[in-house]
Amino acid sequence: MELYHWEFNKIVRESLPLLIGLTILGIASGLILQYFKKILLDLPELLVLVPVIIGLGGNLGSILGSRITSGLHLGYINFSLQNKTLLLNITAIYILSVLIFSLLGITGSIFSEIFNIGGNISLDIFILISLISGFLITTVMILITIISSYITYKTTIDPDSTVLPIVTSLCDLIGISIFYYVVEIFF
DSSP, X not given: OHHHHHHHHHHHHHHHHHHHHHHHHHHHHHHHHHHTHHHHXXXXXXXXXXXXXXXXXXXXXXXXXXXXXXXXXXXSOOSOTTOHHHHXXXXXXXXXXXXXXXXXXXXXXXXXXXXXXXXXXXXXXXXXXXHHHHHHHHHHXXXXXXXXHHHHHHSSOOHXXXXXXXXXXXXXXXXXHHHHHHHHHHO
C-alpha cells in the first residue's frame, strides 16, 4: 500500500507544476489563433486544417516520445547520431508526417468542397500548406521530443508523466504559429 501512495505523490508532484505551465501555453495558443482570426475569416476552409494539423503534430511527437523513452530505459536507444534505432524512429516519423499531412491537405480540400466552405484555395495550395506546415511542425516536435526525453532520462523525473504533455502542448503552440506563418507565405 505504501508503494502506491508514493507513486501517487510522485505523479502529482511532477505533473501539477508542469500542467499548470502547459495550461498557460494552451492559453497562448488560443491567443495566437485569435490573432489568426482575420485570415481564417477570409479563408474559412483553413479552419478544417487547424485542429488536425496541431493534433497530428502532438500525436507524432507522442509516438516518438514513447518510443524514445522506452528505448532509453531498455538500453537500445542512446543520444548519438550513430544510434540506428533512434535514427530509424526519426525517419519513420518523417515518413508518417509526409504521408499524413499530404492526405490531410487532400481530405481538407475535399471536405471544404463538399460542405461548400470558402472555395478560394486550390487543391495544390491546400496540400502545400498542409505539407509544409506538417514538415516544419514535425521537425520542431522531433527536437522537443528528443530534448524532453533526454532531460527526463538524465533526472529522476518520470517520462510517462512529463514527455507526452510537454510535446503535445508545445506542438499546439508551435503548430498554430507555424501554420499561421506558412499560410502568410501563400496569402
